[in-house]
Amino acid sequence: MSQHGVGPRAVSRSVAFLTAGVLAVPALAGCGSEDPAGRPLAAPDIQPAARDRITDGGTLRWAVDSVPDTLNTFQSDADATTTRVAQAVLPSMFRMNAEGRPERNPDYLESAEVVETEPKQVVLYKLNQQAVWSDGREIGAADFAAQWRALSGKDTAYWTARNAGYDRIQKIERGDNALEVRVTFGRPYADWRSLFSPLYPKDVMGTPDAFNDGARKKLKVTAGPFTVKKVDRKDDEITLARNARWWGQPAKLSEIVLRTVPRDKRADELAAGTLDLAEIDPSAARRITVTARPRSSGSPLMGSSASPSAAEGEKGSDEKTASGKNKKQSKAAAGYARQQQALRGFEVRKSLEPAYTQLALNGAEGPLADERVRRAVARALDRKELVASVLKPLGLPAVPVGSHLALSGQAAYADNSGALGDQDTKEAQALLADAGWVRGGPVKEEKKKGEKAAGAEGKKAGKSSDEESDGDDSTYIVGESDSGEDNKAHRRHDPAGHPAQDGKQYKQPHQGGAPGAYAPQGTAAPAGREAAPLAKNGKALTLRFVLPSGPGSQTLRTVADRISRMLEHVGIGTEISKVSDESYFKDHIASGQYDLALYSWPTTAFPATDARPVYAKPVPAADGSLNIEQNYTRVGTDQVDQLFDAAVATLDEGESRSLIRKADSRIWAAAGSIPLYQRPQLMAARKNLVNTGAFGLGTPAFEDMGFLKKGMKSAGGPSASSS
Structure with a gap:
């Protein structure tokens, strides 16, 4: 995953069906003549160059998160590196263009089209006559058929992670010649272009053993x-x-060498000359960007502790200690300066990933099981402010994502956020009141014995074996004004006024003035703010906000703090709990141990297929458990399921897109998740490395990647300098 934390490959959720009249869904954008899909918010940034300007040969050293456990993209433990390898070494019948839309790959296909719709849908693939496997065998119908049988779901000996689309195929046969493949579907399938990308050889797909272990x-x-x-x-x-x-x-x-390098080590590896290309976090991007600025008389590497005056005033042995410290600091500063000089040979290429970050609301139980409370949370958020806080500092378009199912530029995209509405504090408070949450309502006091037990439980929740403490903020609660309390002690409180369970210091939400400052004891609450918390049935309205604690998740934690302050304005308290990256999804998100969470989902050109498990209504399994697929918010409706089913079954592309957009409107209305921003993609690349970097929504062209010939610039003409 990226500098914004980890994120799963797809999602789902479930909730009570919205009855007619409860929430009106506006007319879809796109009913007019203008295409609501628009254009991508950011173009690829890959330093394009003509092939005749590129050196023949060379090795590209590319940082990745891990060497994958499998090279089979259809297995459950496949990861982003699995996909990257497959893109470079295997056939894909269709690939994504810069707008994130599928286009025929001419290296493998001369054509592919639906040639029959009645009585069955038939797709005819005409293969490139030069297309062969690396062992010299022609790519043909036998490979298509082997992959269909492996992924159809009919043979449980194949350990497949997904079979969507392949389970609709009735038969595959050779056409009029060896270059033609006829695929007949038992049920209509709108997303047929998603199939056979990648295509594995029959050597891999032909037997369960080869599929499960061989690849x-x-x-x-x-x-x-x-x-x-x-x-x-x-x-x-x-x-x-x-x-x-x-x-x-x-x-x-x-050659291309994909090497595992932790994200917090990549800047050092780039400076050491052991990498040519790496996805980096914003702090590393700033290090590289600052090297391109003109040098000033002062050094940005020197802080107050590195200046000569730092040792002034020290006496006796303290002078010797200070001198030793300054030597170490000077040595470290010199090493850092050398790294910065080495980083001058790199540049930051930036775009937006085909993925977005969302606020997830767990609708399985607790206050968020009530649709009105979920909608109140959504209406309390200023999404424009949240997006700007992440993307503006990076120089990327700060536009909120308007769809759960596609991104701007993709065919199915339309901004359907109007189905829920923009930020509106009064509307959020009205929804909470309608749900029975009363300002200043009675809160049951715990007995002392009960309070001790609760305190122990709070410590366990905040600092269990798989949750990490980050300073003294592993768990803290936002939502209490502390008016009239002993601010000198800075005790942490929940919105009901109870002392913090772990006894740690409570940092009062910033209300003006210097960040982190506290008002003098006895200061009244700010004008216009109601100090009393919301309560219902003797309980205050406080939501557990779970976040990853790893070094790459600082942006998520910053966004979470802003969200907490926004929710506080409508009377909702939040208890922020930081947990280890390793346990974040497994032990918290997937198991439903959270109220609020931030994580990312990818989008594809085939939302009717790929997004279906994300938003499908959970159903009881045979063993009595709830089958949520990837529905981590547990919010879904029968109507959304029906719209997905209709979208994937129609061969009219315009009708399919319309149904997808309607489904997205209903998903917004249910308020199980709130899309925030498209994820930034920051790539550090050697300056003479071309046709690679931040790919945006498109598929990389590996054959065009390379290093410029000496004296060449990517845009043409001799280079001004050699870096």
């Missing part, structure tokens, strides 16, 4: 511009080599 550690047979040369799990790297049998434009690079 996990190696891929002997491939058909892309690169092949898998070596998977080195000891050194945590995968080496891809130029494919001698590739019939398309020959790859410019000789």
Whole structure:
């Protein structure tokens, strides 16, 4: 995952069906002549260059999060690196263009189209006559059929993570010649372009053993511009080599080495010259960006502790200690300066990922099981402010995401957020009142014995074995004015006025003045603010906000703090609980141990297929448990399910898009999750590395990546300097 924390591959949820008249869904954008999909908010930033300006050969050293456990993208433990390898070495019948829309890949397909709709849907693929596997065998119907049988779900011996679309195929056969493949569907399937991308050889898909085990550690047979040369799990790297049998434009690079490098170590590795390309976090991006600025007389590397005056005033042995400290600091500053000089050979390329970050609301139980409370949370948020806080400092378009199912530029996109409405404090408070939450309502006091038990439980919740403390803020509660309390002690309180369970200091929400400052004891609450908390049935309205604690999740934590302050304005308290990255999804999100959470979801060109498990209504399983698929918010409706089913079954593309947009409007209305911002993609790239970087919504063209010839610039003409 990225500098904004980890995020799953898809989602779902469930909630009570919205009755007619409770919430009116406005007419969809897109009923007029203007295409509501619009354009991508940010274009790819890959330093494009013509192939004749690129050196033939060279090795690209590319940082990745991990060497994957499997090279089979259809297995449950496949990850982003699995996908990256597949893009470089395997056929894809369709790939994504810069707008995130599928387009025919001419290296593999001369054409692909629906040739029959009655009595069955039939798609005819005409393959590129030069397309062969790396062992010399032609790509053909046998490979398509093997993949269909493996992924159809009919043979449980195949350990597949997904079979959507393949389960609708009735048969696959050769066409009029070896270059034609006829795929007949038993049920209509709108997203047929999503299939066979990637396509594995029949050697991998032909038997359960080959599927389950054979493709996990190696891929002997491939058909892309690169092949898998070596998977080195000891050194945590995968080496891809130029494919001698590739019939398309020959790859410019000789090799691509995908090497595992932790995100907090990547800036150092770039400076050391051991990497050429790496996704980085905002702090590393600032380090690289500042090297391009003109040097001033002062050094930005020197703080007050590094200046000569830092030791002034020290006496006796203290002078010796200070001198030693200054030597260490000077040595560290010199090393840092050398790194900064090395980073001058890099630049930051930035775009927006095909993924967005959302606020998830767990509708399974507690206050958020009430649709009105979820909608109140949503109406309390100023999404524009939240988005601006993340994207504006990076110089990226700060536009809130308006759809759960697509991003701006993708065919199914339309801003349907109007189905829920913009920020409105009065409306949020009215929804809470309608749900029975009363300002200043009675809150039951716990007995002392009960308070001790609650305190112990609070400590366990805040600092269990799989939750990490981050300073003294592993768990803290926002939502109490502390008016009239002993502010000198700075005791942490919940909105009902109870002392903090772990006895830690409570940081009062900022109301003006210097951040972190506290009002003198006895200061009245700010004018216009109601100090009394919301309560119902003797309980204050406080939501547990769970966040990852890892170094790459600082942005999420900053956004969470802003959300907490916004919720406080309408009377909702939040208890922020920071947990380890390793346990965040498994032990908290997937298991439903949260009220609020921030995480990201990818979008694809095929939302009717790929987003279905994200928003499907959970159903009881045979063993009595609830089958949520990837529905981590547990909010879903029968109507949304029906719209997805209709969208995937119609072959009229315009009608399918309309149904998807209607489904998105209903998803907004249910308020199980609130899309916030499209995730930024920051890539550090060597300046002479071209046709790669921040790919945005598009699929990389690995054969075009490479290093500029000496004296060349990507836009043409001689370079001004050599970096």
